[in-house]
Amino acid sequence: MDDKSYHMTPEQFREEGKKVIDWIADYYENIEQFPVLSQVKPGEIKKSLPEEAPQKSESLDEMMHDIDEKIMPGITHWQSPNFYAYFPANTSFPAILGDLISSGLGVQGMIWATSPAATELETRVLDWLAEMMGMPEKFKSTSTGGGVIQDTASTSALTAIIAARERATKFKSNKKGIQQKLVAYISTQTHSSIEKAIKIAGIGKENLRLIDVDEKFALRSDILKKQIQQDKKEGFTPFFVCAAIGTTSSNAIDPLKEIGEICLQENCWLHVDAAMSGSAMVCPEFRFLQDGVEMADSYCFNPHKWLFTNFDCDVFWVANRVELINTFSILPEYLRNQATESGEVFDYRDWHIQLGRRFRSLKLWFVIRHYGVEGLQHHIRKHVEIARNFKTWVEESGDFEIFVEPPLNLVCFRHKAGNDFNMKLMNAVNETGKAYFTHTKLNGNVVLRMSIGQTNTEEKHVKKTWELILETAKNL
C-alpha cells in the first residue's frame, strides 16, 4: 500500500502553530490600528479569492499571507476596544487557549461515554457558575435541574419553547403534531429570536402575543395578565412567556417577579433571556435586576457576550431536567451503551437539538480559573462604571440626551437634532474607522447605542470616542 501522506506532522505543527500564536498576539497589540468597521464593498473579498480550489497542496505561509492581504480588510474588529456595536462578542486569551485544547483533543461529547470528562466538566462548571451568580438551587445538577452549553441564545430559546410545548401538551405534540391552540408571550421589545423559534416550533407568529411596554421599555405585567385571561376565554392555551433581563434595543429589564407570579398561576413556562446582562450577576449588587428568578423554568445567558469567553458559549439552565430530557431524548441502537442505560450519567445530546457537540466547557473553565471570581467581578464593574461616566458626559453636553436610564453597560443616547441627524452622525463616526456603534428605534426615535463591554475597553477608549462623536456632530 502507498505510504504517501499529505498530513502535517506534529513537528510541522509545533513550528506553524507558534507562528499563528505570534500572529494573534501581534493582532491584539495592533488592533487599534485597524478600522473597526470593515470598509469593503459587497463582493470585494469574494472577487479576491480564486474561483476554484487548489489541486496541489499550499503552504501555511501562503495562507497567512492571504489572511493578511485578503481577509483582514473584510474583518469588522469585534475584539477592538473601540467596538461598541450590538452587544459585545468577547474573547480573551485564556478562552482562546481553552478552545485550542478543545480543537486539539477533538472529542465528541454527544453522550457521556464518548468522553466522560466533556460531560462532567461541563456539569461541574455550570454548577460553579450558578453559585457564582446566586442562581436558585433548582438550576444546579445537584438538585432537580442542571446546565448545558448551547451555541446561542436563539437555540436556547427554541429549546425552552419546545420543552414548554411538550409540557403543556403532555408530550402529545411530539407524537401527533400540534393540535392545541398554543399561545406564547413576549414584550414588543423582546429579541427576534423568540419569533423565529415560535415559527420553527410550528406554533405560528400569530400565536405570539407582543405585550406593550412601560416608559422604560419593560414588559407591562398588568397587560400580560389581561391578555392571558382573554386568550383563555377564546380557547387558547397559554404555555410560554419569555422575560428579558436586558432587551437588545435598550437593555430594558422585564419585571421578573410579577411575570413569574403570573406564570405560576397560569401554568406557563417562564424562560429568562439574560443573554448579555446575565454576566453582571457575578456581582451581587446587580442581582436585584433579576429578583424573582426563582420562579423561572429556564434561564440563558451568553458568556460569549460579556464574560470573556469566545463564541459559541451560551449557558442554558433548567429547573427540571426530566422535562427537558423527555422532550429531546432519542436512543437508537448504535448509541446504546452501559453508562446510558445505568441512568447514572447525563447524555447531553438529550438536552438540545444537536447530536454532536464540542468540548466547550474547557474555555469557560479556563476563563473562570484565570480571572477567578474576583477578576470577573472587577472587569464587569469597571464596564458599568465607564457606562455611568459616559452617561454623565452625555447629560453634561447640552446637545445630546440620555434616552432611557441605563441599568448596566448599555447607554442609549441621542443628539437632540432628530432622527436623520443621528443616523448621519452614526454613519460618519463609523466611517472614520476609529469606533463602531449601532442604532435602534424606540417609540419611533432613532437612538444611538453605546454598548460598553468589549474585553479590552477602558475609560480612555470611551472618552476618545465620545470626543470623536462630539467633533463629528459639530462638523455635520
Add this chain to the structure above:
Amino acid sequence: MDDKSYHMTPEQFREEGKKVIDWIADYYENIEQFPVLSQVKPGEIKKSLPEEAPQKSESLDEMMHDIDEKIMPGITHWQSPNFYAYFPANTSFPAILGDLISSGLGVQGMIWATSPAATELETRVLDWLAEMMGMPEKFKSTSTGGGVIQDTASTSALTAIIAARERATKFKSNKKGIQQKLVAYISTQTHSSIEKAIKIAGIGKENLRLIDVDEKFALRSDILKKQIQQDKKEGFTPFFVCAAIGTTSSNAIDPLKEIGEICLQENCWLHVDAAMSGSAMVCPEFRFLQDGVEMADSYCFNPHKWLFTNFDCDVFWVANRVELINTFSILPEYLRNQATESGEVFDYRDWHIQLGRRFRSLKLWFVIRHYGVEGLQHHIRKHVEIARNFKTWVEESGDFEIFVEPPLNLVCFRHKAGNDFNMKLMNAVNETGKAYFTHTKLNGNVVLRMSIGQTNTEEKHVKKTWELILETAKNL
C-alpha cells in the same frame, strides 16, 4: 478609575500559547499510548474537581496540570488512529490552526456587515467544494442556491424540514402554526436526527413514515411511492423525504434517482443526508453512489466527519436559496444596515436557526488549501482501500462474516457465534484500550461496525486491531 487588570497580556499569551501548541503536538505523538475508550466510572471526573469556582486567579500551569491529571483519564480519544467507533469526528493540524485564527479574530458573522470576509469566504469555499464534489450547479451561490456551514447534520435536517414545511404550506405555518396534515418519509434506517427534527418542527412522530428497506438496508422506493399515494388518499400532505447517502448503522445507500423522481412527481422536498459519506464525493469514482443528486432540494455532509476539518463543520447546500431565506428571515431595527437593504449580500443568519455565528470557513479553507484536492482524494481513497482489505481478512477468517457489502469505509461484520458473543467480544476488545469500535442491530442481529476514517488511521493500525479481535475471540 482603578487601572488594575486581570487580563492576560499579549506577551503572556505568546508564552502560554506556545506551551499549549507543544502540548497538542506531544499529545498526537503519544496518542496511541492512551486507552482509546475512557475507562473512568460515572462521577469520577466530577468528584475530582473542586465544588466551587476559585475566588482568586489561577495560573495556566495549574490548569494544564489538571488537564493532564484530571481531564485526560476521562477522554475517549476520537483522534486516535485506533478509533473505529460511530463515524469519525476528525481534526487535522491545518484545521486546528484555521480554527485558532477564528478564535483569535473572534468575529461574529451573523450578517454580512458584521464581517464581510466571514460571509464571502464561506460562500466561496462552499462553491469550491460543490465543484470538487461534482455537485449540481444549482447548489452554487453563482446559480440559484448556495451553501452555508451549520453545526451538525441534525441542525441541517431541521433547517431543511422547516423550509420544506413552509414551501408546502405557502409560508402559512410560519404565520398561523401548522394546520395541514403534513407527512414526511424516511427509511427505517435513517438517522434519529430526522425523528427529532420532525418533533421539533411540530409535525409529530406519527406523521413520519418509516419506509421498509431492501436486503442492503436501502429505502425501497416502490414502497415509498405506494405510501405517498395512500397518504394522499387519506387527506395527508406529503412534503418531505430524506434520503441517506450512507445510513449510520450500515452505510446503506438509498436509491437517490428513484426517490428523486418520486419527489418531483409528488412535489416533496428531497433532502440528502450524506453526513459521513459525502466526503468521498471528492473522488469521481464514488459519485455513482449519489446518482440523481440533481433532483435534491438540499444536501448536507460533515467535513468534521471524514474531511479532516474539526467539529463543528456541517455543509448545507440548497437548490433555491430564496425558499430558505423566506423561511428564516427576520429583520429587527437593530440589525438594519445599508448592505442588507441593498440586497447585494448574503446575511447568513437568514440561512439557519441561530443568529450569532463563528468564522467557521477558515478551518475548511485551511484544510482544502493544505491538502489540495489531490491530497484529500489520496486519503479518502486510502481509507476505502484499507476497508476493502479488512473485508477480505474477515471473509478469509472462517469464524467471522461480512454482514452487508461495504460501499465505502464502514465494514459491518460479525462473529458467527451469535449476538451475545459479539457483544462480549466488542466489550472485551474495547476494555483493552487498544482500539474502540461500536455495534448496531440489523434485522435483530448484533453487527460490529469497523468505521475506518480517522485522519491518522493507516493499514497497520487496522491490521493490528484485527489481530486483537481474532485473539480476543479465541480467548472468550
